[in-house]
Amino acid sequence: MTKLFTTLFALAVSLATAAAHSQDIQGDVKAGASKNAMCIGCHGIKGYQASFPEVYKVPMISGQSAKYLTAALHAYKKGERKHPTMRGIADSLNDQDIADLSAYYSVHGVAEGAAPADRTVKQPSAAVTALLNKANCASCHGADFSKPIDPSYPKLGGQHADYLFVALKAYKVENNPKVGRNNAIMAGMAKQYSNAELKLLANYLASVDGDLKVVPQSKFR
Incomplete structure (x- = not known):
């Protein structure tokens, strides 16, 4: 029993150390610009749609938080986010x-020295307000949905509605090898809603001005 405990403890320490190490790594924007060949074929084309496992516009990632992008890629790599293509890339x-x-995509398309945008948040309908309040979405993602309280949480304002709908639905999926997202907090939130309600939320969030954009590539390499 002591030997088993020692082994498990050593494994836990090893995993914790690895996780801490990955979070401590500093990203290099210039290096990232030379590594994005696998990204631009989908995320560098305006209106580009994924066709598997569902049809939807691929998410805008230029202007997204670096810590969120890091967390998302690690989640795909670990299989916590189930998407065959993204799993292979990660x-x-x-x-x-x-x-x-x-690091590269967090500043991609952002003018150097530009002041933060001064936006007025589009007011939701009474029905959408009730849905937003139900899970207190703004408490994590920010009142304007572009300034989350933690940089590892995504900016949502202006993101494609069909992507947001598919992403939110994914938190409700269980025991599917190709679809689903394992996040206990978001699963608890998403499961409070019907799919019709999630679509209303997604449509509203997409209508809010935000930092996210698609920056077309001048060439593919």
């Missing part, structure tokens, strides 16, 4: 690659 990246790409 598996091909080491921790430094992920940090570099995340």
